Amino acid sequence: xxxxxxxxxxxxxxxxxxxxxxxxxxxxxxxxxxxxxxxxxxxxxxxxxxxxxxxxxxxxxxxxxxxxxxxxxxxxxxxxxxxxxxxxxxxxxxxxxxxxxxxxxxxxxxxxxxxxxxxxxxxxxxxxxxxxxxxxxxxxxxxxxxxxxxxxxxxxxxxxxxxxxxxxxxxxxxxxxxxxxxxxxxxxxxxxxxxxxxxxxxxxxxxxxxxxxxxxxxxxxxxxxxxxxxxxxxxxxxxxxxxxxxxxxxxxxxxxxxxxxxxxxxxxxxxxxxxxxxxxxxxxxxxxxxxxxxxxxxxxxxxxxxxxxxxxxxxxxxxxxxxxxxxxxxxxxxxxxxxxxxxxxxxxxxxxxxxxxxxxxxxxxxxxxxxxxxxxxxxxxxxxxxxxxxxxxxxxxxxxxxxxxxxxxxxxxxxxxxxxxxxxxx
Amino acid sequence: xxxxxxxxxxxxxxxxxxxxxxxxxxxxxxxxxxxxxxxxxxxxxxxxxxxxxxxxxxxxxxxxxxxxxxxxxxxxxxxxxxxxxxxxxxxxxxxxxxxxxxxxxxxxxxxxxxxxxxxxxxxxxxxxxxxxxxxxxxxxxxxxxxxxxxxxxxxxxxxxxxxxxxxxxxxxxxxxxxxxxxxxxxxxxxxxxxxxxxxxxxx
Numbered sequence: 001x002x003x004x005x006x007x008x009x010x011x012x013x014x015x016x017x018x019x020x021x022x023x024x025x026x027x028x029x030x031x032x033x034x035x036x037x038x039x040x041x042x043x044x045x046x047x048x049x050x051x052x053x054x055x056x057x058x059x060x061x062x063x064x065x066x067x068x069x070x071x072x073x074x075x076x077x078x079x080x081x082x083x084x085x086x087x088x089x090x091x092x093x094x095x096x097x098x099x100x101x102x103x104x105x106x107x108x109x110x111x112x113x114x115x116x117x118x119x120x121x122x123x124x125x126x127x128x129x130x131x132x133x134x135x136x137x138x139x140x141x142x143x144x145x146x147x148x149x150x151x152x153x154x155x156x157x158x159x160x161x162x163x164x165x166x167x168x169x170x171x172x173x174x175x176x177x178x179x180x181x182x183x184x185x186x187x188x189x190x191x192x193x194x195x196x197x198x199x200x201x202x203x204x205x206x207x208x209x210x211x212x213x214x215x216x217x218x219x220x221x222x223x224x225x226x227x228x229x230x231x232x233x234x235x236x237x238x239x240x241x242x243x244x245x246x247x248x249x250x251x252x253x254x255x256x257x258x259x260x261x262x263x264x265x266x267x268x269x270x271x272x273x274x275x276x277x278x279x280x281x282x283x284x285x286x287x288x289x290x291x292x293x294x295x296x297x298x299x300x301x302x303x304x305x306x307x308x309x310x311x312x313x314x315x316x317x318x319x320x321x322x323x324x325x326x327x328x329x330x331x332x333x334x335x336x337x338x339x340x341x342x343x344x345x346x347x348x349x350x351x352x353x354x355x356x357x358x359x360x361x362x363x364x365x366x367x368x369x370x371x372x373x374x375x376x377x378x379x380x381x382x383x384x385x386x387x388x389x390x391x392x393x394x395x396x397x398x399x400x401x402x403x404x405x406x407x408x409x410x411x412x413x414x415x416x417x418x419x420x421x422x423x424x425x426x
Numbered sequence: 427x428x429x430x431x432x433x434x435x436x437x438x439x440x441x442x443x444x445x446x447x448x449x450x451x452x453x454x455x456x457x458x459x460x461x462x463x464x465x466x467x468x469x470x471x472x473x474x475x476x477x478x479x480x481x482x483x484x485x486x487x488x489x490x491x492x493x494x495x496x497x498x499x500x501x502x503x504x505x506x507x508x509x510x511x512x513x514x515x516x517x518x519x520x521x522x523x524x525x526x527x528x529x530x531x532x533x534x535x536x537x538x539x540x541x542x543x544x545x546x547x548x549x550x551x552x553x554x555x556x557x558x559x560x561x562x563x564x565x566x567x568x569x570x571x572x573x574x575x576x577x578x579x580x581x582x583x584x585x586x587x588x589x590x591x592x593x594x595x596x597x598x599x600x601x602x603x604x605x606x607x608x609x610x611x612x613x614x615x616x617x618x619x620x621x622x623x624x625x626x627x628x629x
Contacts, residue, residue, distance in 0.1 A: 339462045
């Protein structure tokens with residue numbers, strides 16, 4: 001049974017991505033009691049699935065490691081993974097929250113030795129790699145996961161493989177009888193940091209994401225660069241494993257489009273400019289990148305990065321929203337059809353691989369509670385939300401830098417609420 | 427209406443005032459999806475994207491004398507894909523109507539000719555007389571070609587007669603609406619409204 005001590009001076013953080021972790025740590029480091037609940041088996045969220053950050057092109061693992069160490073060292077912070085908030089009642093300074101904890105089937109004895117993983121055969125789609133690869137039924141979510149513990153895929157429970165995994169474990173860490181738990185806890189303020197999800201690319205019918213193997217999304221492209229990822233860090237395309245030297249990026253795939261997301265997702269321009277450097281990194285002068293755009297929105301200090309990419313002769317910029325993608329059956333090359341805005345030239349260009357720079361959609365659509373949101377579904381800073389504060393991408397389409405700023409701000413708001421509670425209780 | 431009266435002012439304003447759905451033109455962000463999505467794209471003098479830019483650039487004569495908007499087949503691909511939901515098809519038809527009204531439409535454009543035949547045919551009785559319309563269409567480009575087309579299509583014509591999809595009796599008079607005078611009054615009223623609209627913008 002998960003024991004949780006919480007009072008109405010406790011701050012609850014929902015979501016353990018970069019925003020949730022930042023908010024939780026900032027609040028905990030001021031001496032407040034913080035509980036962080038995370039839906040996945042590990043914290044770090046979508047940032048942990050990135051190869052590099054823009055604009056400095058450093059690796060996110062570095063920043064995550066620092067946050068994980070801060071979390072480990074702080075006695076005020078309690079992290080509960082595989083947990084989702086199912087209901088919230090009460091008001092500012094006095095919330096009662098229901099949390100559903102799914103079974104991990106692995107307890108804290110786990111040393112991540114990997115014996116269980118080697119003992120089982122069955123494999124399941126790896127969400128961490130957006131389904132581009134499979135993981136074993138007993139698996140470590142990723143190489144830098146925190147908590148550094150294995151988990152068992154619920155689909156494997158009840159099979160012989162589950163028993164095999166249990167028998168292989170030398171430290172008695174596997175508990176196949178673990179059941180779903182529903183706990184209730186108190187909180188004075190709640191930070192909602194449930195983040196974003198990539199827009200479903202299959203809904204952009206003319207681009208054929210669901211029909212063509214060699215049309216992938218920008219988040220999937222990030223996974224290709226991970227040495228421990230589905231391709232071992234090689235930029236190869238899904239249909240035949242051919243090196244993807246000639247890569248096209250399609251901007252505003254789902255964003256700024258009244259048929260899809262009306263807002264500008266703000267990160268996709270910089271993401272594609274960044275990803276063009278991946279192709280350059282792997283193939284040097286053989287790299288041949290085309291970026292199809294409506295307009296490049298690399299704001300303020302990102303302009304320098306944009307200029308640098310523009311100066312690279314191997315990167316072409318084509319001002320045009322691609323109308324449709326067809327397929328050259330023999331070569332499996334996607335063909336991009338459209339008309340460019342600078343001269344109105346009609347084109348039908350073949351590429352090895354097409355990357356859709358998909359938009360950011362708030363995952364707050366799945367809210368268990370009613371919150372005031374804007375027309376795009378992002379949480380508004382509104383009094384009607386009481387002491388429930390949005391943080392990071394649950395409030396807007398943000399890059400990591402701005403998400404962290406937003407998280408720190410929300411931590412400050414939450415601290416003020418619990419301070420008031422403490423004062424009232426003397 | 428005088429031809430050049432807007433040249434010194436704004437063609438965009440003229441379009442907004444006189445063309446059906448013309449006030450949408452300014453919403454175009456020049457992404458090019460309509461141009462790329464048009465199945466007849468290769469055959470246009472100017473794509474919708476380009477037409478919208480030309481309107482904003484004040485290229486009045488080029489736009490209104492162009493055959494571009496007459497090429498629209500109303501497939502609606504552009505409307506479906508436009509990220510700003512511009513009613514592109516309707517604007518194209520609006521532009522075509524406006525250019526026709528001003529007498530600037532290209533004289534030999536077949537779509538325009540057909541539209542005229544269709545309108546004349548329809549307004550006579552309030553119902554389309556398919557037999558007369560078909561024949562008029564075949565002979566649109568002269569007697570020689572008309573006979574050739576008629577011979578080519580004769581099997582289809584006979585088939586339609588046999589299955590009673592078409593009647594020879596239509597050649598003499600043909601069927602119409604019950605209340606012809608009411609229909610005429612309606613058309614007259616519509617013309618009056620149109621005229622009033624034009625005059626309002628004129629002054």
